[in-house]
Amino acid sequence: MTDEGCSALTSALKSNPSHLRELDLSSNTLGVSGVKNLSDLLMIPQLKLEKLQLSCCRMTDEGCSALTSALKSNPSHLRELDLSSNTLGVSAVKNLSDLLMIPQSKLEKLHLSECSITEKQSLILTSALKSNPSHLRELNLSWNTLGDSGVKNLSDLLMIPQFKLEKLQLSYCDMTDEGCSALTSALKSNPSHLRELDLSRNTLGVSAVKNLSDLLMIPQSKLEKLHLSGCSITEKQSLILTSALKSNPSHLRELNLTWNTLGDSGVKNLSDLLMIPQFKLEKLQLVSL
Template sequence: MKNLNLSGNSFGDEGAKSLADTLEKNHGIQKLQLNSTNIGDEGAKALAEMLKKNTSITTIELNNNSIEYPGFASLADALTVNSTLRALHLNGNYGGPLGASALAKGLEMNKSLREIHLHGNSIGNEGARTLMTGLMSHKGKVTTLDIGNNDIGPKGALHVANFVKKTKSLQWLNLYMNDIGDEGAQRIAEALKRNNSLTTLDIGGNNIHAEGTGYISNAMKENTTITTLELSYNPIGPDGAKILADFLKFHGNIQTLRLGWCQIGAKGAEYLSESLQYNSTVSTLDLRANGLGDDGAAALGRSLRVVNETLTSLDLGFNEIRDTGAFSLAQALKANPDAAVTTLNLASNFFTKLGQVALTEAKDHVMEMNDGKEVNIYF
């Protein structure tokens, strides 16, 4: 057995101690999952001591437990000795700035860690500063960094940006649900111009407006590696959508673009629709909950009427689309059965059975006209 998953069992610190004793001499387990097991600092300390001796575990998951600074300090100490651990998951604990600082010191002596998951630990700006300092001294090659939902503001974003400028290994960065704002977006954008490793960037839920969207879009014109951009839950509005649309027409390598809950409205959909007629990279577009209505659906329908060989997945859920909008999308699919789209999500909209019938007929028409090609439409 290589994977041991005990998640959801509330055995607490005592159970963690017993497990640590067993695993200290067991060199078969490679992935250890202990999420939501009520482990606190004492349990974390026991597991840390085990990691100093165990040479087989490459992934340990301790998400959603009750580990605070002392537990983080123990695990950080283990990092200075352990040379096999590749992924450390501590999402949903209570590390705070001090916990981040402890991990930073452990990282300075570590060569093996590749993934660090610290989502929801309230590390704040100071924690971001110390953690980035540790990462810049890290002798290994971290590829994945999750610091979402950590009370990081513009000042913290500056420290993250400094790391992004220098790293040559980071591929996936999650800053979701912080509060970096337009100022923080500007700092991250400046770093992206000098980064050649990052492929996925999540800055959703960061109070970024059209101004911040402009900074990111300009950076994307120079960055050639990012293929997934998450901007959901930012109030970019129609102006932000226009900025993105202008960029997408002729620049970048974005394949997945997520803009759910961005307040772009029908006008924003119109801007994006026009750009999709020129863009040759976006394959997945998420526009959920943007108040597109029938006019927005009609605008996107116009882009679907043009042969697009890349857009395969379009998510228009929660957009107040009624029968008129459903008819527009159905007619677009019928008019262009060669379109690449294979998934169209229209869940939680306002159209009736009439709209559903029209879309189902369009789906059948595409299948008949295009050698059995199936378009999955979700109501």
């Protein structure tokens, strides 16, 4: 759809909004008029939309800002929002942060992959979540430049007992070992809810792998999916990781160690893990460098 089609569709929805629960306009061109009509629709009190997907809609910061501003006026029904692969500038991130802080907001899934979010903007976003942490269950900030300070602020959020995140995706976030270490250390203090963690294509050094291993050994940890593709994990670090899994093997179902240098001893240790009856892995990825 072009802007003209999106505009016609959203204009029509405004005349009968009360039944709509899910709207997916991903990979269509939402131009100025399309965004304007959609924003008007989102502000109608009778609209009880629960899931809104707008990934790859070629929206600029202006469009994203108008949209997130509209969501603030009718926040209580929305449970899932996907704005991935659009440009979120300062004003859009600020509006989105205001939405997250509204007590009536009960957003459970937030997908912001590849949204041009900078280190500074990520600080605004995670700070907002700290003020209203109890509802969010899934957070995807992959392919954004969070940097170590952004990750450290996110780490503070992860330590809040009321924050019950189940799925965290942070692949390609320009994190060094320092940021990854802060993040994995934070997860250790509030481990019982997390079910899926993706840190692919970030640099996990010795301290980050050690903290992650400590997390895996905690009895309360119930992590089911762990993605560490292209994390610069060495043979020695893989030994630490797989040894940790041996002590708490029953929950993990997916493990991705693709594009790391495990070496023969790392694979041997992993093989020992695979032979443990309590280890019920369903998916293993070990694609070579």
